[in-house]
Amino acid sequence: MSPTPYPFTAVVGMAELRLGLLLNAVSPAIGGVLVRGEKGTAKSTAVRALSTLLPAVAVVPGCRFSCDPAAPDEGCPDGPHQPGGGVDRSARLVELPVGASEDRVVGALDMERALADGVTAYQPGLLAEAHRGILYVDEVNLLADHLVDVLLDAAAMGSSYVEREGVSIRHAARFLLVGTMNPEEGELRPQLLDRFGLTVEVAASREPEERVEVVRRRLAYDEDPAGFRARWAAEEEALRARIAAARALLPAVRLGDGALRQIAAVCAAFEVDGMRADIVTARTATALAAWAGRTEVAREDVRQAALLALPHRRRRNPFDAPGLDEEKLDEVLRRFADDDPEPEPEGPHDPDDPDGGGGDDGGGGPGGGAPERTPPADGRPSPEQSDSSLPGPRSEPGAADGAERPAERDGAGSEADAPPGAPVSGGEGPEQRAVGAGEPFRIRRLSVPGLGEGAAGRRSRARTRQGRTTGARLPSGPVSALHLPATVRAAAPHQVARGRSGAGLVIRRGDLREAVREGREGNLVLFVVDASGSMAARQRMGAVKGAVLSLLLDAYQRRDKVGLVSFRGAGAELSLPPTSSVDAAAARLERLPTGGRTPLAAGLLKAHEVLRVERMRDPARRPLLVVVTDGRATDGRGAGTRGRAAGSGAGEPLARARRAAGLLAAEQIASVVVDCESGPVRLGLAARLAQDLRGTAITLDELRADQVTALVREVRTVQRTRRAA
Template identity: 65%
Template sequence: MSDLPYPFTAIVGMADLRLGLLLNAVSPAVGGVLVRGEKGTAKSTMVRALAGLLPSIATVPGCRFACDPAAADPQCPDGPHAPQPAEQRPAHLVELPVGVSEDRIVGSLDLERALAEGVKAYEPGLLAKAHRGVLYIDEVNLLQDHVVDLLLDAAAMGRSYVEREGVSVRHAARFLLVGTMNPEEGELRPQLLDRFGLTVEIAATRDPDERAEVVRRRLAYDADPAGFAARYADDERALAERITAARELLPKVALTDLALRQITAVCAAFEVDGLRADIVMARTAVALAAWDGRTEVAEEDVRRAARLALPHRRRRNPFDAPGLDEEQLDRTLAEHSEPSGPDEDPGQPLDQDPDGDGDDDGPGDGGPGGGGGAPAPGDAPDGAAAAQSEPAPEAGVPPQGTGGGAKAPVAAAGDPYRTRLFKVPGTGKGAQGRRSPAETDGGHTVRARRPQGALHRLHLSATLRAAAPHQLARGRDSRALVLHRDDFREQVRQGRESNLVLFVVDASGSMAARQRMTAVKGAVMSLLMDAYQRRDKIGMITFRGSAAELALPPTSSVEVGAARLEQLPTGGRTPLAAGLLRAHEVLRVERMRDPHRRPLLMVVTDGRATGGRDALAQAGRAAGLLAGQGVASVVLDCESGPVRLGLARTLAAQLRASAVTLDELRADGVTALVHAHRTASYDRKAA
């Protein structure tokens, strides 16, 4: 592969992404771009191509932290800087790998030299290299939590801090943050999502001519990168000059009171959290005017700024797709297209519902282009309403099959709620998350041990205790402590890990009886939301009719799991053993792929099993197979009605798992139970 980047002006289509990147090149204060799209859409190619268009920066010669000679950082580790001629260099594009370590991001101190020799040796990290440039993160949604925390701190304060046993280093770290992600692999933490100024949704074009042109240019580039770049050199130069001109014009652009009122009205109408959206929209609108060569923000600038800055800030819950209702945007801008007159009520709220129906969400809620979006998780799909109005099949109704024949009914999910926390017993070593105890890079220190590889987290007191008994034998003759390599101890920290939560959902006719499936889907949806918040990987197996199906292979995209659950049909017999055996096979494969990620099996069933006289015995043997491998399990007992057989609790005993009813699943239900118990105790004591 050539070292020459693909020319920015040679990329076909993707106007929104092109504009979002160029606006940030004009005004880095906009806050960066998050690029969401399917794989193979040239997201990374376009971001890397942007670096060649950025104006060069002036730096202090020899400064590893890119200090600006006109305003040098007084806390720069390479400072203080004496006045000297500036050095011009290109702005850096720094790529942050998904599996990057904490020391690689913020830099590292050589603790052994610091303690043994008294030398403070600091090696700058990627944040220092990205200062005044671009920090690019491919697959940003896959970053571990402790890395996200570091980025949030740097983005919020514009500085990077390194603290190691009383030794402090800090330096400026202001950069243009650009991230790309495939939504199918999971979403971003809300805090990091909000730090991106703009977001762009992209997809591969469906136009055959455009696709042919993309392939044609790519093949030409691969065959002769230098010649291909030369053909676009004039276009690249002209675009770079336009960026420079827009930067020079930017301070002269006026944000009128009318434009500012439109911006705040739009943000209020779409009910975005906080005021960051208003600020980002204002900066984006000013950058758009400068990019077009104008000195005053127009209504169209506000409209385009809203399409880029608001979609990812409108999500009300983790399963909402980002999007913007174009009709609502047009209405709001039209209502505030003229300055306030003397007859206008100054107390009228900016977010008043224009059509009076109390609903801010229009029918076209979709991506930034305004196309129809997917239904919200709480809404029933087209066939769900009809399914709810039809009587659900009772247990014993002939199976409708898993394919062909009459269409199985689909029940809508009930409203999600906060659930109890289920953990995997013991201490793991999986990826950082928020569910089960594990040894992690973050968390609190629980013990010390000899370093395993390079020393990163010194345990000072344990190191001193290890060295103290040997000082006389080592001939210590001064106040300096004589340390050997074997004396050093590192911290072992305990935090929380993410797990693989595998759902095994009974979708048979017995579950559909008495509209039970609506409550069951609401419970599973609530558990999915809990898995999203705890950064888990999830999978889903469903069983009905005559077989079990892997409805969702293990993935980080909880949104896909929610969509599959919404469309899950019910009816037919109950092949419980097949569902458990399929879970055993899925977990076996995942154990080979990721041996450190511990599984949590969630079996959602009423415990019934059909398929022969010994169906329950077969299910018991399958449960014993899972229990014998030490799989942590929870059985969600969905049995209801006055007469209960207790089959789900029998299954839980065979799995060596706990059994939880739908009522017991709710976190607020458990809290109320504890509160009632305490109140009763106090009343008895008072009596």
């Protein structure tokens, strides 16, 4: 964190983001906020700026777990504490790096001291440091699953438990949880999305004047951070006081039966799962009333709370865009409106309220929206700016996020779905319009054979920090997972030589052994899709796209990276470079046009090149090649050519494809060929391609999960034969 953080009140626009953060500052029980948005939109700037607005906290002197002296934690590892005698310190902002280990998050035991000296030496982790402050996770969608589970469990329970090698430690861990993410880099699982109280979407303004204001303020801050912050000191202090006042008012806010009925009706109408949505919406509506200085929850509080708490909870699959139909929301609220007159909304809901909102005109980080008034060029706020308000609800559905929605999956796409200027290939008929994907289904698990060491995931076997213990080894660094039986066996033969006289073992550093654990890893799943004329029949291509979409859903659930290569006409192209965003892959698949010849060899060679480059970038991530084709090859000479070479036989394209498959097989790339051939007469070309790849061939019907046992047996048989050869 910068010694002079950017002022929160100087952030341009982004009213929803700032409101979500401020509501959590007023009522941490809301459960935090997830900020979704494109890169460079000041997400991190706003979060870091919030920490300077939180009231100071009183802590027990010398307590590493920041216990409250007025009500110290009875189970604090540094306790027991006597009530009273606290000291004040500012609220902390603790950042959790994406690559942090579990020990760094929850804390670690000093195994050497525990075994050698017989003492429990516990080093607190980030959860303890963040107690009574802010825990900020940038790029939370890239965090390992087991770390996210630990993090969100602590946020929900308000405490952290460490259970290792027979030692049990518990300490309080209540914090304001804030996560930021760029959806282009992958999504969080729906069950993890649900653990965040609120979600907001941010996007950079497309208005030149607003962007000018962002740059002007940022340059002024970079030139003189301390001076720039001093110019916004009055606005910062006013907002700090308003947060404290709202916190003090919160217990007195009444959530009437009418508002509760509206909350329940809205959550039921949007078919959200479970009851967490109702509870979070109720807490958010109460915080909104306190923020506005009222003691009664109004209908507009319920509406704004629903817009913040429900969009991420109504996704039915990973490719559904988060959002809420505001017309439907208003209809439900009107239908269940209380007959009693409501208090007039104010504060963040009334744009004309002179006392609202923490400086909506403020601006500055690398992104944002429009200020209502433009300050002087030096960044100094004008008198009018200090009275600006925080707008509440969005003006139009989806207007705030500016995100591109996935293509509609309603059958055949329009001509606009095809890439601009796409050529019309000859050979097997004209190019077709993009065909919509069929209904996805649950597929059986495909995996890479052997034991990897890649990023944690849910597909293939791998050595990981989490999982079942399979053995022990000498540690290469600090011991993170002690294998106690192996350590005792290593030390036992040396006890006489070490002069052991008591009951305890004499342990040396060289005796320590750490556990070897086996879990699952995520892989790079590269799809090579035949989009040629032989696949262009609408019913057939729709089924093929449905199968690939099902595979993409499976890749999302197993935390894989995905890439998409398509081949048609005269060559192959990388339709989507390997990415963690399966949303992007689904959108590219939906718009994929078909038609032309079948350059199978070009598709396989393109896949070989993509995998070669990715191997250099991430050598630990093992690839799984999924080729979706009927096995036909009618043009095998690559891009920029048409027809067959003079004097070449009809089998030349197939021969080229077999040689290309041999390159992939020689590098032992795990491959699966999804045979899309249909009809009573089948040539079996896809199965032959699978043999050349030394992989497995399955049909579209066999891809479904009800055939999983047969597929696993077949894959294992093929791999055993391959190793024996």
